[in-house]
Every structure is written in C-alpha cells, then in structure tokens.
Amino acid sequence: xxxxxxxxxxxxxxxxxxxxxxxxxxxxxxxxxxxxxxxxxxxxxxxxxxxxxxxxxxxxxxxxxxxxxxxxxxxxxxxxxxxxxxxxxxxxxxxxxxxxxxxxxxxxxxxxxxxxxxxxxxxxxxxxxxxxxxxxxxxxxxxxxxxxxxxxxxxxxxxxxxxxxxxxxxxxxxxxxxxxxxxxxxxxxxxxxxxxxxxxxxxxxxxxxxxxxxxxxxxxxxxxxxxxxxxxxxxxxxxxxxxxxxxxxxxxxxxxxxxxxxxxxxxxxxxxxxxxxxxxxxxxxxxxxxxxxxxxxxxxxxxxxxxxxxxxxxxxxxxxxxxxxxxxxxxxxxxxxxxxxxxxxxxxxxxxxxxxxxxxxxxxxxxxxxxxxxxxxxxxxxxxxxxxxxxxxxxxxxxxxxxxxxxxxxxxxxxxxxxxxxxxxxxxxxxxxxxxxxxxxxxxxxxxxxxxxxxxxxxxxxxxxxxxxxxxxxxx
Numbered sequence: 286x287x288x289x290x291x292x293x294x295x296x297x298x299x300x301x302x303x304x305x306x307x308x309x310x311x312x313x314x315x316x317x318x319x320x321x322x323x324x325x326x327x328x329x330x331x332x333x334x335x336x337x338x339x340x341x342x343x344x345x346x347x348x349x350x351x352x353x354x355x356x357x358x359x360x361x362x363x364x365x366x367x368x369x370x371x372x373x374x375x376x377x378x379x380x381x382x383x384x385x386x387x388x389x390x391x392x393x394x395x396x397x398x399x400x401x402x403x404x405x406x407x408x409x410x411x412x413x414x415x416x417x418x419x420x421x422x423x424x425x426x427x428x429x430x431x432x433x434x435x436x437x438x439x440x441x442x443x444x445x446x447x448x449x450x451x452x453x454x455x456x457x458x459x460x461x462x463x464x465x466x467x468x469x470x471x472x473x474x475x476x477x478x479x480x481x482x483x484x485x486x487x488x489x490x491x492x493x494x495x496x497x498x499x500x501x502x503x504x505x506x507x508x509x510x511x512x513x514x515x516x517x518x519x520x521x522x523x524x525x526x527x528x529x530x531x532x533x534x535x536x537x538x539x540x541x542x543x544x545x546x547x548x549x550x551x552x553x554x555x556x557x558x559x560x561x562x563x564x565x566x567x568x569x570x571x572x573x574x575x576x577x578x579x580x581x582x583x584x585x586x587x588x589x590x591x592x593x594x595x596x597x598x599x600x601x602x603x604x605x606x607x608x609x610x611x612x613x614x615x616x617x618x619x620x621x622x623x624x625x626x627x628x629x630x631x632x633x634x635x636x637x638x639x640x641x642x643x644x645x646x647x648x649x650x651x652x653x654x655x656x657x658x659x660x661x662x663x664x665x666x667x668x669x670x671x672x673x674x675x676x677x678x679x680x681x682x683x684x685x686x687x688x689x690x691x692x693x694x695x696x697x698x699x700x701x702x703x704x705x706x707x708x709x710x711x712x713x714x715x716x717x718x719x720x721x722x723x724x725x726x727x728x729x730x731x732x733x734x735x736x737x738x739x740x741x742x743x744x745x746x747x748x749x750x751x752x753x754x755x756x757x758x759x760x761x
Contacts, residue, residue, distance in 0.1 A: 295324020
C-alpha cells in the first residue's frame with residue numbers, strides 16, 4: 286500500500302484524507318500540531334454552549350465542494366440569513382453599503398461629500414491600483430475609503446493600506462463598488478451575486494466545525510491514523526520518498542501533503558538552499574487573539590458579526606453567537622461575544638495576560654455601548670491563534686513565486702490550505718485544495734493547487750439550500 290502523510294487536520298488536510306480514504310490501496314496518517322481538529326474553522330464548548338473560533342460561515346458556488354459538504358454533514362444544518370454590518374461612530378451601517386442607510390447615518394452633507402469624492406475618482410482615478418488604498422479608492426472614493434475601509438484594514442494587517450497589495454480587496458470586495466450599490470438601490474442590478482455578500486449561508490447545527498467532527502469520525506472508521514500534539518522537527522526527501530521526524534517518532538511516506546505554514550515547513554526541510562530560505566523568511570503571517578466574553582444581556586445586535594471601523598476601538602470584529610442557529614446556544618441565557626485582536630508576535634498585546642486583555646476588551650465594549658462597566662462581564666476566556674492570516678505586503682509576491690517554483694521540483698509534495706499555500710482562503714477554497722490534492726494522488730491528475738484562490742473558474746454553479754443542492758448555471 287502507498288503511504289500518504291498529511292500535515293494538519295484543518296479543512297484542507299481533512300478533506301484530502303477523506304477523499305483518499307475512499308480508495309483501499311492507501312495508508313493515511315495525519316499529524317496535527319494541536320490537540321484538536323478543524324484548524325481555524327473548528328468549534329468547541331465554552332460557557333456551556335458551542336462557539337466557533339471567531340465567525341465562520343460556509344458558502345460556495347462550486348458544485349464539487351457543495352456535494353462533498355452535504356455528503357459529510359448529512360442534513361444536520363440550517364440556512365442562516367446573513368446580517369453583517371459596519372459599526373462606525375456608534376451607528377450601524379449596512380454592508381454591502383446601501384445608499385439610503387448611509388445617507389441617514391452620515392447625514393446629508395457628509396453623504397454629498399462622499400458622492401463628490403466618488404465621482405472625482407471615477408473621472409480621475411488613482412493610477413496606482415496595485416495597492417489596497419488605490420484599488421478601493423477608485424471604487425468608492427477617498428472619503429468613503431477613509432470612513433469604511435482604512436481603519437478596519439489596517440487593524441487587520443498591521444501595515445498602512447498603501448503597503449498592502451490590492452489582492453486582498455480583489456478577493457474580498459471583488460467588483461463591488463459604490464456605483465453598483467447605487468444601481469442596486471434603484472433596482473437596476475443585484476449585488477448579492479458576489480460571493481462575499483450572499484444573503485444566506487449553510488451552517489451546521491453544532492457549530493461550523495461540526496462538519497469536520499463528522500469527517501474525523503468517518504476517517505477513523507476507514508482506519509486513518511490521527512496523531513495529535515505533534516511537534517514536527519525535521520522533514521527530508523530522497524528518491525521520491527519522505528521522512529518526517531515528529532516528537533520522537535519517524536514517519537515515512539510516498540506522498541506528502543502539507544497544510545502547516547509554508548515558511549515553517551521549509552525552515553525544517555533538509556534539502557532547502559539558502560536562496561529559498563531567504564525568501565521563506567520574507568513571508569509574514571498575522572496572529573489573532575480571540576477574546577470570548579459572557580454577558581447576561583440579550584439582543585445586543587442582530588448581526589452574526591460586526592466590523593468595527595472606529596480607530597479608537599481596538600477590536601476589529603465582534604461575533605455574536607446568539608445570531609447563528611439556536612442549537613449552539615443550548616437554551617442558555619445571556620450572550621457570548623467574541624472580540625478579535627490582530628497582532629504580530631512582537632506586539633505587546635500578544636504576550637500580555639488574560640486579565641490585561643480583559644481590561645482592553647471591556648473598554649471596547651463600553652465604547653461600543655454594549656456594556657456600561659466591567660462588572661457586566663460574567664465570564665471570559667481567550668484563544669490565541671498564531672499565523673492565521675498571510676500578509677499580502679508589497680514585497681511578498683516574488684518571494685512566494687520562488688518558493689512555488691522550488692516546491693514544484695519536489696515530486697509527490699503538495700501544499701494546501703491557507704497556511705500551506707499562503708493564500709487568504711475561505712473554507713471552500715481549502716476544501717477544494719484538499720480535493721484536488723487527493724485526485725492528484727489517487728487518479729494521477731495534474732491539478733495545479735497554486736491556481737486555487739478566492740476567485741477561480743468552475744464548470745458548474747450551484748448553491749446549498751435548506752433542501753439540498755440547487756444547480757444553477759453552467760459556465761463555459
């Protein structure tokens with residue numbers, strides 16, 4: 286039997302294992318660094334209910350991905366009406382932007398200034414569309430860019446927007462613009478054909494990570510070996526074979542699939558040369574601290590999550606777990622919120638105590654108007670997530686391309702997932718990477734995993750509904 290070793294038990298790694306396990310002639314081993322599964326998409330129990338690692342929703346137009354998700358979840362999901370708004374100066378702004386809502390909240394004169402700014406950049410666009418700032422400014426105008434995009438984006442990435450490439454905007458905002466919002470308001474065009482702006486999404490009854498729990502159970506039934514708490518110390522390859530030293534055990538395999546951070550991989554890969562290592566060390570990831578808080582209050586806001594645009598408030602996003610599906614609340618009173626703080630390892634907040642983060646989070650909740658004092662917080666906890674966002678700074682691309690070219694020269698090695706491919710994936714992109722990596726092994730296909738990003742071509746379009754899969758159109 287051919288041996289397949291998969292590093293990482295997140296959506297990409299588990300999907301690869303799940304697809305390969307359908308064949309009988311492969312022995313599959315998974316090595317996971319933590320003591321849990323699901324990666325950034327996992328769910329867990331906290332304060333007697335189920336929470337996710339921040340806000341995670343599943344949506345895809347790719348029929349292959351949707352069929353697999355439905356196959357695994359086996360009907361244990363509900364459709365959730367998406368509500369996510371921008372919180373700015375103690376007011377809630379619809380996202381995507383709706384002109385009349387923005388007019389009411391901003392006031393007549395500010396709205397007029399925003400429109401004038403938008404038309405100014407329609408006539409004389411910013412010539413530098415390679416940066417996030419230039420790209421967004423041309424679609425919304427400088428004034429709206431400063432109000433709704435700049436503060437949140439710089440919180441997330443920790444660098445000025447003129448040093449962030451436009452790829453982030455192209456992937457998340459896509460073709461949406463103020464002009465499109467105006468046409469939508471006038472019923473001339475719908476905006477919800479953009480994937481990131483969909484009105485509904487499918488959500489498992491026991492949290493987003495429940496699909497991966499069910500996948501794990503199916504893998505165990507197939508005899509897949511899962512090893513948790515693994516500290517991989519060395520990776521080497523010779524004559525199309527791999528040797529992985531983890532903890533005090535040596536694993537050998539014919540095929541290696543990695544979803545660990547790509548820079549960590551090559552830092553312990555024995556054959557890497559100095560030039561590649563230099564590029565590896567140029568890739569930067571951003572960390573997240575998720576602060577969970579239990580409040581007695583109910584009905585704080587209707588959104589699944591809020592984007593916090595105010596620069597005086599340190600958190601960038603607040604999730605309300607009351608607004609997903611009632612099953613995860615388990616009939617408990619009160620509200621569980623998750624506040625996200627993004628940082629690098631060198632930033633002071635990454636190393637301060639839980640109690641110090643409590644003070645920061647309490648102040649943010651007070652500034653938002655959700656609590657009046659810290660005594661309203663009945664319980665709290667934090668989860669630190671290292672290296673969860675690949676940073677698209679203005680120098681990363683040539684370094685990543687060198688690494689891609691080098692990795693393509695190593696037979697039977699594939700990189701998948703957000704960490705492994707250094708791509709800002711959603712769940713469905715990581716799932717597709719796992720599927721295609723499996724097909725490259727099982728069917729000897731030549732799928733280029735590096736081509737999968739947050740925007741890719743698919744042959745058949747579909748959506749998940751409450752009754753299952755709905756095929757929509759075929760794209761030639």
